[in-house]
Amino acid sequence: xxxxxxxxxxxxxxxxxxxxxxxxxxxxxxxxxxxxxxxxxxxxxxxxxxxxxxxxxxxxxxxxxxxxxxxxxxxxxxxxxxxxxxxxxxxxxxxxxxxxxxxxxxxxxxxxxxxxxxxxxxxxxxxxxxxxxxxxxxxxxxxxxxxxxxxxxxxxxxxxxxxxxxxxxxxxxxxxxxxxxxxxxxxxxxxxxxxxxxxxxxxxxxxxxxxxxxxxxxx
Numbered sequence: 001x002x003x004x005x006x007x008x009x010x011x012x013x014x015x016x017x018x019x020x021x022x023x024x025x026x027x028x029x030x031x032x033x034x035x036x037x038x039x040x041x042x043x044x045x046x047x048x049x050x051x052x053x054x055x056x057x058x059x060x061x062x063x064x065x066x067x068x069x070x071x072x073x074x075x076x077x078x079x080x081x082x083x084x085x086x087x088x089x090x091x092x093x094x095x096x097x098x099x100x101x102x103x104x105x106x107x108x109x110x111x112x113x114x115x116x117x118x119x120x121x122x123x124x125x126x127x128x129x130x131x132x133x134x135x136x137x138x139x140x141x142x143x144x145x146x147x148x149x150x151x152x153x154x155x156x157x158x159x160x161x162x163x164x165x166x167x168x169x170x171x172x173x174x175x176x177x178x179x180x181x182x183x184x185x186x187x188x189x190x191x192x193x194x195x196x197x198x199x200x201x202x203x204x205x206x207x208x209x210x211x212x213x214x215x216x217x218x219x
Contacts, residue, residue, distance in 0.1 A: 058096030122202025
């Protein structure tokens with residue numbers, strides 16, 4: 001369901017007004033198709049910017065409950081979706097620039113895509129959320145996810161994630177290895193790893209704060 005255009009953004013949702021089987025996968029397939037279409041438009045200079053400039057996009061996808069229906073007043077209303085899941089999707093899209101990748105999905109969506117090509121992008125703080133949200137960079141569908149080439153990249157990437165989590169001194173060496181494995185993939189992946197080198201904290205657990213004793217709080 002194409003909900004609305006917001007400036008240069010598009011809001012869409014699946015599984016309403018009728019039930020849609022496998023809707024998380026359908027949402028991600030739509031995002032991948034948008035990536036392919038944009039690549040074609042850039043290659044043919046459809047935007048008229050010449051060789052120097054390319055148009056980029058950011059897509060955020062989340063799966064969750066929402067209130068869907070006719071919103072507004074009797075004289076003017078729109079069929080739309082509201083709720084936390086909608087807000088989280090928008091916040092994830094906003095993380096694309098920070099992460100340096102064009103398609104990010106939440107951990108909830110990733111859990112419904114066991115064979116898709118996804119890479120752990122770390123846990124980021126989203127506006128309005130008290131805890132960080134685990135995000136995943138989406139490289140491709142099952143064809144990519146089940147390939148031997150992606151298996152090598154995924155293994156190297158996971159080793160890098162673990163190195164960040166433990167503050168291992170092997171991080172730089174592992175980063176060089178994973179960049180080599182990433183060469184066959186989307187043009188945005190080199191930027192993803194360039195920024196990931198500065199985002200080690202996104203892969204580490206945030207220590208739980210212990211509340212101060214009441215006497216100290218009072219003082």
